[in-house]
Amino acid sequence: xxxxxxxxxxxxxxxxxxxxxxxxxxxxxxxxxxxxxxxxxxxxxxxxxxxxxxxxxxxxxxxxxxxxxxxxxxxxxxxxxxxxxxxxxxxxxxxxxxxxxxxxxxxxxxxxxxxxxxxxxxxxxxxxxxxxxxxxxxxxxxxxxxxxxxxxxxxxxxxxxxxxxxxxxxxxxxxxxxxxxxxxx
Numbered sequence: 420x421x422x423x424x425x426x427x428x429x430x431x432x433x434x435x436x437x438x439x440x441x442x443x444x445x446x447x448x449x450x451x452x453x454x455x456x457x458x459x460x461x462x463x464x465x466x467x468x469x470x471x472x473x474x475x476x477x478x479x480x481x482x483x484x485x486x487x488x489x490x491x492x493x494x495x496x497x498x499x500x501x502x503x504x505x506x507x508x509x510x511x512x513x514x515x516x517x518x519x520x521x522x523x524x525x526x527x528x529x530x531x532x533x534x535x536x537x538x539x540x541x542x543x544x545x546x547x548x549x550x551x552x553x554x555x556x557x558x559x560x561x562x563x564x565x566x567x568x569x570x571x572x573x574x575x576x577x578x579x580x581x582x583x584x585x586x587x588x589x590x591x592x593x594x595x596x597x598x599x600x601x602x603x604x
Contacts, residue, residue: 462601469598472512473591479508480587487580490534491573506531513590523590526583529555533576537569548572 483505506527513520532555548571557575 466598466602469594473594473598476509476512476587477591479505479512480591483509484580484584487530487534487576490537491576491580502534503531509587519586520590523583523586525556526579526586529557530576530579530583533572533579537572537576 483502486502486505510524510527513523515521515524532551536551552575
């Protein structure tokens, strides 16, 4: 084989060397292209799932907030079970290991508990309300309970809803920024 190579003319030597170099470069390019495509496909599929999850979270939060709005401002009477279902759908999309998202879950739980108390037709005494708020880990000075139960609980529900909305909006914005950052990388 070496003897055959030596018998080639200069033009044939140059042609063989350039063909060999071209083949090596082509194979190297093919290897890196396949590797990059696998990486890009993975990133794209993860980002697609994140975007879909974010869309679902937005839909569930919008439904949850519209229900709360109708309960607070229009005396709507949605079943607690439906509100709990929406709460669970939202909660499943959050990471219970992150402190920021735990705070969102805490406000969700408070909203559902306050809604349950609000739907209860019983008129609670001041001590019962303080006990309920203590269970919710809501520190309310006793002298603040001066309105009737429904007005007071509705006011607390509004506060919890506003806190929840602020936190969930920050969460959605942070997730969107993370998706954009990951897709650029």
